[in-house]
Amino acid sequence: MKKSEDSSKDFAARKLPSQERAQMTVDSIMDATKKILEKEGYAHLTTNHIADVAGVSIGTLYQYFSNKETIIYALIESVVSKAADELRDKLMELMTEPIQVMIPTMTRLLLSIYKENEFVLFRIRYQVPRLKDTYAKLTTENFTFVTNLAYLKQHQIELTVKDLSTALFIVENAITSNCIRYLEKQPSDISEDEFIDELSSMVLKYLTE
Numbered sequence: 001m002k003k004s005e006d007s008s009k010d011f012a013a014r015k016l017p018s019q020e021r022a023q024m025t026v027d028s029i030m031d032a033t034k035k036i037l038e039k040e041g042y043a044h045l046t047t048n049h050i051a052d053v054a055g056v057s058i059g060t061l062y063q064y065f066s067n068k069e070t071i072i073y074a075l076i077e078s079v080v081s082k083a084a085d086e087l088r089d090k091l092m093e094l095m096t097e098p099i100q101v102m103i104p105t106m107t108r109l110l111l112s113i114y115k116e117n118e119f120v121l122f123r124i125r126y127q128v129p130r131l132k133d134t135y136a137k138l139t140t141e142n143f144t145f146v147t148n149l150a151y152l153k154q155h156q157i158e159l160t161v162k163d164l165s166t167a168l169f170i171v172e173n174a175i176t177s178n179c180i181r182y183l184e185k186q187p188s189d190i191s192e193d194e195f196i197d198e199l200s201s202m203v204l205k206y207l208t209e
Contacts, residue, residue: 026064028054030075033068038119042127069130076131076138079120083113084143091147099158099207102151104200110140111179111196118183141172148172159207171203 032054036045045068051058065071090109094102114121125131145168152164161167178199182190 022064025054025056025060026074029056029061029064029071030078033071033075034120037072037124037127069128072124072128073131073138076120076124079117080138080140080143083117083121084140086113087140087144088147091144091151095151095154099155100204102155103203103207104196107175107179107200107203108192108196110175111182111192113140114179114183122180122183139176141176145172160209161207167207171207174203174206175199 029050032050033045036049036053047061047065047068048058050068050071051061054061065074087106087109091102091106094105097105149164149168152159152168156164159167178195182195
């Protein structure tokens with residue numbers, strides 16, 4: 001097997017927490033890692049520093065994580081998983097709503113999630129070179145593709161596109177890329193409502209006209 005196909009195993013945690021107290025310890029380690037990265041950058045991130053900020057011993061840290069990269073990977077995975085759950089839950093609520101309602105609603109939610117978790121979802125990748133190959137796997141699109149496709153199939157009569165998988169790939173990337181770009185640029189002359197309306201209009205035209 002090629003290394004790139006199995007690289008996520010390099011960042012697997014040593015053991016998963018099985019009790020609430022253990023989960024709290026793991027959460028505190030990940031929170032400490034995030035704080036250090038945000039305030040001091042990757043160059044100042046060490047396992048000893050993480051343990052100090054988290055308030056745990058270095059031995060406790062090593063029970064769960066073998067190095068700082070495994071902690072960062074777990075942090076990203078946790079944020080993406082929670083975001084994907086929120087997106088799936090909302091889409092399930094909208095499953096019977098017309099696509100003209102679903103697209104702007106989901107776009108607004110996605111932008112909100114990206115804004116709240118911008119550092120973990122986007123900025124960390126520029127600080128941790130070793131995570132470059134595995135980062136592409138940890139996206140909300142990968143976690144929600146099946147649910148998104150199920151919605152399109154249920155509303156296929158409303159659509160003009162024929163290949164739903166290809167259409168979904170294009171739509172997901174268009175929405176995601178534009179949301180990221182909007183947050184990066186923060187244009188003062190385009191409000192969030194205007195941005196969501198214009199992006200939704202573009203996507204709806206592609207899917208229905």
